[in-house]
Amino acid sequence: MSAANTTTPAKVPPPRQAPPPPPDTPGRPPRRRRSAAGGAVPWGLLAPCLLVLVVVLGYPLVRLVTLSFQKFGQSQLWGFQPAENVGFDNFATVLGDSEFWVVVVRTIVFAGGSVLFTMVIGMLIALLLQRVSGWVKTLVNIALVASWGMPVIVATTVFKWLFDSDYGVFNALLSKLPGVDVVGHNWFASGPQGLAVIMLLVVWGAVPFVVITLGAGLTQVPKEMEEAARLDGAGAWGVFRYVTLPILKPIIVMLTTLSVIWDMGVFPQVFVMRNGHPEAEFQVLTTYSYDKAFVVNDYGQGSAIALVTVLLLLGVVAVYMRQMLKIGEVE
Amino acid sequence: MTTTAAPPRAADRPSTRPFVPARKRRAKAGWNVLGLLVFLVVGFPVYWMLNTAVKPAKDAIDPDPSLLPTGLTLSNFRRALDIADFWGPVGRSLVVSLTVVLIGIAVGMLAALAISRFAFRGRKVVIVAILAVQMIPLVAMIIPVFLLLNDLGQYDRLSGLILTYLTFILPFTVWTLRGFIVNIPRELEEAAMVDGCSRTGAFVRVVFPLLAPGLVATSVYGFIQAWNEYLYALMLMSQQKQTATVWLANFTTKHGTEYAPMMAGATMMAVPIVVLFLLVQRKMAAGLTAGAVKG
Numbered sequence: 012m013s014a015a016n017t018t019t020p021a022k023v024p025p026p027r028q029a030p031p032p033p034p035d036t037p038g039r040p041p042r043r044r045r046s047a048a049g050g051a052v053p054w055g056l057l058a059p060c061l062l063v064l065v066v067v068l069g070y071p072l073v074r075l076v077t078l079s080f081q082k083f084g085q086s087q088l089w090g091f092q093p094a095e096n097v098g099f100d101n102f103a104t105v106l107g108d109s110e111f112w113v114v115v116v117r118t119i120v121f122a123g124g125s126v127l128f129t130m131v132i133g134m135l136i137a138l139l140l141q142r143v144s145g146w147v148k149t150l151v152n153i154a155l156v157a158s159w160g161m162p163v164i165v166a167t168t169v170f171k172w173l174f175d176s177d178y179g180v181f182n183a184l185l186s187k188l189p190g191v192d193v194v195g196h197n198w199f200a201s202g203p204q205g206l207a208v209i210m211l212l213v214v215w216g217a218v219p220f221v222v223i224t225l226g227a228g229l230t231q232v233p234k235e236m237e238e239a240a241r242l243d244g245a246g247a248w249g250v251f252r253y254v255t256l257p258i259l260k261p262i263i264v265m266l267t268t269l270s271v272i273w274d275m276g277v278f279p280q281v282f283v284m285r286n287g288h289p290e291a292e293f294q295v296l297t298t299y300s301y302d303k304a305f306v307v308n309d310y311g312q313g314s315a316i317a318l319v320t321v322l323l324l325l326g327v328v329a330v331y332m333r334q335m336l337k338i339g340e341v342e
Numbered sequence: 343m344t345t346t347a348a349p350p351r352a353a354d355r356p357s358t359r360p361f362v363p364a365r366k367r368r369a370k371a372g373w374n375v376l377g378l379l380v381f382l383v384v385g386f387p388v389y390w391m392l393n394t395a396v397k398p399a400k401d402a403i404d405p406d407p408s409l410l411p412t413g414l415t416l417s418n419f420r421r422a423l424d425i426a427d428f429w430g431p432v433g434r435s436l437v438v439s440l441t442v443v444l445i446g447i448a449v450g451m452l453a454a455l456a457i458s459r460f461a462f463r464g465r466k467v468v469i470v471a472i473l474a475v476q477m478i479p480l481v482a483m484i485i486p487v488f489l490l491l492n493d494l495g496q497y498d499r500l501s502g503l504i505l506t507y508l509t510f511i512l513p514f515t516v517w518t519l520r521g522f523i524v525n526i527p528r529e530l531e532e533a534a535m536v537d538g539c540s541r542t543g544a545f546v547r548v549v550f551p552l553l554a555p556g557l558v559a560t561s562v563y564g565f566i567q568a569w570n571e572y573l574y575a576l577m578l579m580s581q582q583k584q585t586a587t588v589w590l591a592n593f594t595t596k597h598g599t600e601y602a603p604m605m606a607g608a609t610m611m612a613v614p615i616v617v618l619f620l621l622v623q624r625k626m627a628a629g630l631t632a633g634a635v636k637g
Contacts, residue, residue, distance in 0.1 A: 050462030057468065060453035060516060063445075067509045068475055071486035078486060088492070136380055143377035144370065151377055154385035160619030161388065162570040164587040165612045169391045172601050178403045180390060194405065215387065223623075276479030279572045283591045297481040304485045305577070317482035328477045335473060 078314035085308045101315040110291070111299070111316070115323075118295040121206055122274040128214045129270055130263070133221030138251075140226055152223075159219035167283045170212045174198050199285070202292025209280050209293075217273070221266055228262040229255070261334060268331035275324055296320045391612070394605035395419070402602035418606035422593075425603060428610075431589040438500055438585065439568035442507040443561050450515030451557070455545070457516070458523040459531075469520075476513045483509065484577055491578055498580045506574050511564050518563070518626070522556030523549070559625040562618050569615060586611060 078094075079101055086092040105111050136155075140148050158166070173181050176197040185193050199205040232255050240250045256263075278297040281289050289298045296316065304313025393411055394402050399421070401412045422428065456462075457469055487506050488497075496502030526549055534544040575585040584592070590611055593604045 050460070050464065053456035053460035053462045053465070056452040056456035056460075059449045060512060061468075063449060063508055063512060064475070067487075067505055068478075068483075071483050071490055071509075072478075074486035074489065075483065078489075088489070139373060139377055139380065142370070142373040144374055147374045147377035147381070150381045151384070154381050154388070156620055156623055157388045157616055158384055160566075160616035160623070161612055162566075162587065162615055164570065164572050164591050165391075165608045165615075166387070168590060168593065168604060168608050169387050171599075172394065172605060173387060173390060175601065178405060178407070178601065180407050180409075183406050215384070218384070272477050272479070276481055278479075278481045279591075283572070287591075297479065301481065301484065310485050310489070314485050317485060321478060321482050324477065324479070328474060331477065332470065332473060 075314050075318060078311055079318045081311050083310040083314075088308075088310070097311070101311045102319075105312055105315045105319070114294050114296055114299045117202075117206075118275065118297075121210060121295055122271060122277070125210050125213045125217070125274040125277075126267060126270040128210070129217040129221055129274075130267060132214065133218045133266075134225055136218065136222045137225035137229055140222070141229060155219035155222055158215060159223075161216070163216065163279050164283060166212060166216055167280050170208065170215075171284055174208050202290070205284070205293060206281075209277075209284055212280055212284075213274060213277055217270060221270070224262060224266060225259065228259045232258050261337070264334050265331065268327050268334065271327045272324055272331070275320065275327075296323075388612075391605050391608050394602055395609040396606075397602065399600070399602040402605075418602045419610065421600070421603040422607040422610070425593070425600070426589060428589065428607070431584050431586045434500060434583065435569055435586040438503050438507065439565045441504050442511050442568045443564045445504070446508060446511040446515040446564055447519075447557060447561055450512055450560075451519055451553075453516045454519035454523055458520045459528070472513050472516050476510070476517065480510060480571075481573060484573060487574070488577055497578060498583055500583070503574060503578055503585075506578065507568050507571060510571075511568055514567065515560055515564055518560045519553075519556065522553055522560070526552045555625070559622040562622045563626050566615055566618055 080096060080098060081087075081094040082097045082100070083094050087094045136151070140151060143151070161169075173179055176182065176195055182193045182196055185191055198208050236254050236258075237250050240254045245253065276297060277295065278301070281293055281295055281298050282301075285293050289302075294302065297320065300313045300316035300320065302313075303316060304310045307313075393409075395418055396414050396416075397412050397418075398415050399418060401408070453472075457465055457472075487509070491497045491499075491502045491506065494502070496505065530548050530552075531544045534548045535541065539547060570587060572587045572591065575588050576591070579585065579588070590604075590607050593599065593607055
């Protein structure tokens with residue numbers, strides 16, 4: 012408070028606090044009392060949202076857990092038989108199945124590869140965009156936003172066409188290279204090759220977001236710091252490693268965790284690419300869980316697999332949340 | 343340290359200022375070539391979709407396809423509309439997406455206000471929960487959601503699909519709107535209240551107009567997400583009531599896949615969405631990682 016206020020006679024209220032809030036004015040609690048006044052208003056505002064979320068998200072989540080401890084098949088679905096509690100049987104069956112572990116490893120390799128390529132290629136393109144002329148930058152940005160905005164299903168059908176064994180343009184172009192002949196090659200005859208194509212599709216769809224976010228981050232790197240590092244004798248790599256990277260680290264952590272979560276949850280790409288029936292060699296955790304539930308009609312086991320997937324992701328989610336807390340998004 | 347590095351720089355300076363040295367110009371040209379290459383590779387799938395959609399169907403099944411357009415025809419689009427009902431699925435997708443967005447925005451805005459403008463016990467828990475539920479993969483939830491709708495008699499109903507789409511649209515809306523509200527200075531509201539506005543009045547007259555662009559962006563983005571959803575649409579609706587994404591994914595006839603009409607269908611699905619996306623992309627990208635650099 013200024014000195015003038017202290018000399019004002021005590022009877023005159025300091026101007027800044029005037030007019031005093033009439034006690035009966037509704038909906039205008041003074042700031043200080045806001046937290047003390049309790050949470051009637053905010054909880055009221057939250058109520059519809061929480062209600063909807065509890066019904067459409069909370070209940071299914073609980074059901075997912077209970078289902079994974081039940082024997083639940085066709086007859087339980089139609090209500091002919093009550094669901095029977097079987098304890099950890101579903102988990103024992105799933106975890107004891109060697110195919111499950113193959114699927115887990117395949118999913119981790121697939122998601123890991125996708126994330127790695129997405130981040131590295133995204134970073135390279137973001138750095139490249141800083142060095143090109145304005146018109147090239149505009150062209151690349153147009154292509155990036157167009158591929159980013161493409162619905163996943165559209166992108167998947169387009170890639171299916173690009174990699175068609177007989178008339179796909181990819182085989183035609185690749186065969187033009189000297190010494191390469193892939194005319195009529197079916198990329199989906201083998202799991203690893205087919206998953207590589209699907210990985211390409213996932214990376215193609217994910218790179219734009221990474222490039223544009225990292226690009227925004229790169230503009231925040233102070234030019235003076237790069238200059239100073241260069242004066243100190245750092246090469247291009249040194250500047251990147253010791254100046255750019257540490258400043259971008261929060262963004263990179265966030266993008267990486269988000270990518271892991273998204274790429275572990277890849278479903279339509281695999282499902283549609285394999286015409287709704289992914290072969291054993293193409294199964295990832297999501298399609299495997301779907302298969303167990305809706306093809307084999309064992310909803311209990313399907314739920315157990317889905318639950319294991321969520322648990323696997325929890326660690327990554329924890330890192331993401333920590334980062335969000337650190338940067339003060341969740342004040 | 344400046345002294346050791348100064349001599350070479352001092353010699354470099356005069357030449358850098360008036361014109362770009364040849365070496366630097368050549369480096370720039372090299373980067374540009376690389377940039378154009380990135381443009382071609384990234385843009386190619388989109389180009390090929392458009393190219394196939396407008397070329398005569400017989401040119402599409404050429405084992406050695408011409409990279410440039412071979413002709414301009416709308417016959418693929420006509421064929422795509424013939425193969426299966428197109429407007430039915432599109433109409434259903436529109437109804438579902440618009441309803442979900444309307445509910446999401448109305449319910450989500452209240453929740454966003456609560457967590458961004460009020461301090462109350464449990465606020466942090468609510469925020470963390472809303473963030474966390476966005477991290478659950480949709481696929482993991484399909485089994486219980488399917489059973490839930492089955493129990494409620496909402497299987498194969500648009501209302502059931504709308505209900506399930508709220509699982510991802512609502513948390514997203516709350517979180518994004520929160521980001522937009524936080525960026526509106528609280529002082530503006532307080533000034534309005536000092537001038538005699540009620541709390542609600544201050545919101546309607548001050549916050550809401552400033553929030554409007556954010557509301558539009560969030561709605562459009564939410565609409566795109568709902569429109570693009572595939573798995574729930576596939577699992578919870580029968581063949582007769584399929585939505586647009588399922589329509590495209592099922593694009594096969596008994597003669598096999600007809601790729602040229604399929605690309606025409608893909609174009610019809612993609613172009614409006616990409617245009618919508620272009621309109622809001624800048625605003626959303628800022629929102630998704632807002633504040634990430636500050637730390």
